[in-house]
Amino acid sequence: xxxxxxxxxxxxxxxxxxxLTCQEIQAFRKSKEVxxxxxxxxxxxxxxxxxxxxxxxxxxxxxxxxxxxRFENLNRFSHNNLRIxxxxxxxxxxxxxxxxxxxxxxFLTETLVEETLPNVKRSALDYFLFTVRSKEKRRExxxxxxxxxxxxxxxxxxxxxxxxKYR
Numbered sequence: 001x002x003x004x005x006x007x008x009x010x011x012x013x014x015x016x017x018x019x020l021t022c023q024e025i026q027a028f029r030k031s032k033e034v035x036x037x038x039x040x041x042x043x044x045x046x047x048x049x050x051x052x053x054x055x056x057x058x059x060x061x062x063x064x065x066x067x068x069x070r071f072e073n074l075n076r077f078s079h080n081n082l083r084i085x086x087x088x089x090x091x092x093x094x095x096x097x098x099x100x101x102x103x104x105x106x107f108l109t110e111t112l113v114e115e116t117l118p119n120v121k122r123s124a125l126d127y128f129l130f131t132v133r134s135k136e137k138r139r140e141x142x143x144x145x146x147x148x149x150x151x152x153x154x155x156x157x158x159x160x161x162x163x164x165k166y167r
Contacts, residue, residue: 005041005045006045006083006086006087006089006090007020007024007090007093008020008086008090009021009022009025009093012086013082020093025094028094029094029095035094038094039056042087042091042099045083045087047064048070049074049080049084050063050064050066050067050068050069050070050071050073050074051064051067051070051103051106052064052065058098058102059096059098059101059102059103060102061102061103071116071117074119074120075117075118075119075120078119078123080120081120081123081127084103084120084123084128085123085127085128085131087103088103088104088131089131091103091131092132092133097132097133097134097137100131100132100133100137101132101134101137101141103128104129104131104132105141105144107120107124107128108124108128108129108141108144108145108148109148111124111125112124112145112148112149112150113148125145125157126157129141129142129157139158142157142158142163143158143163143166143167146158146163
């Protein structure tokens with residue numbers, strides 16, 4: 001069977017690759033070697049996107065030195081957004097929910113606050129946000145997105161009345 005770098009329990013674009021089973025996920029999560037490889041693959045992909053993993057314990061991220069060049073690539077080629085969604089889902093499967101939160105917040109900041117990734121904005125809002133497994137953290141991220149979305153009146157990713165009362 002073809003090997004996937006970020007396997008999921010669902011079919012992807014490669015029809016020959018079979019989805020993961022719950023048993024396989026549990027076996028992966030118990031293997032230090034597999035999890036070390038997973039983090040190495042994650043760091044490799046982050047580097048490709050112009051992002052640096054600052055802290056392996058927390059999942060904290062920052063722009064890499066080559067971010068300008070890599071963000072240009074992200075803006076130009078939308079197929080990267082599918083891969084990022086896949087990575088985010090896989091982070092959740094492998095028990096790295098905190099990493100999910102940091103990666104989604106990174107993209108929300110770059111798209112909505114810094115405005116460096118305008119062509120990633122829709123994917124960040126439509127897909128990246130909703131990969132976050134923790135309902136509480138997802139709410140925080142939706143609120144963060146709402147706070148920075150312009151114009152705020154056009155924000156459709158959460159109920160305005162709840163967003164205004166949040167916290």
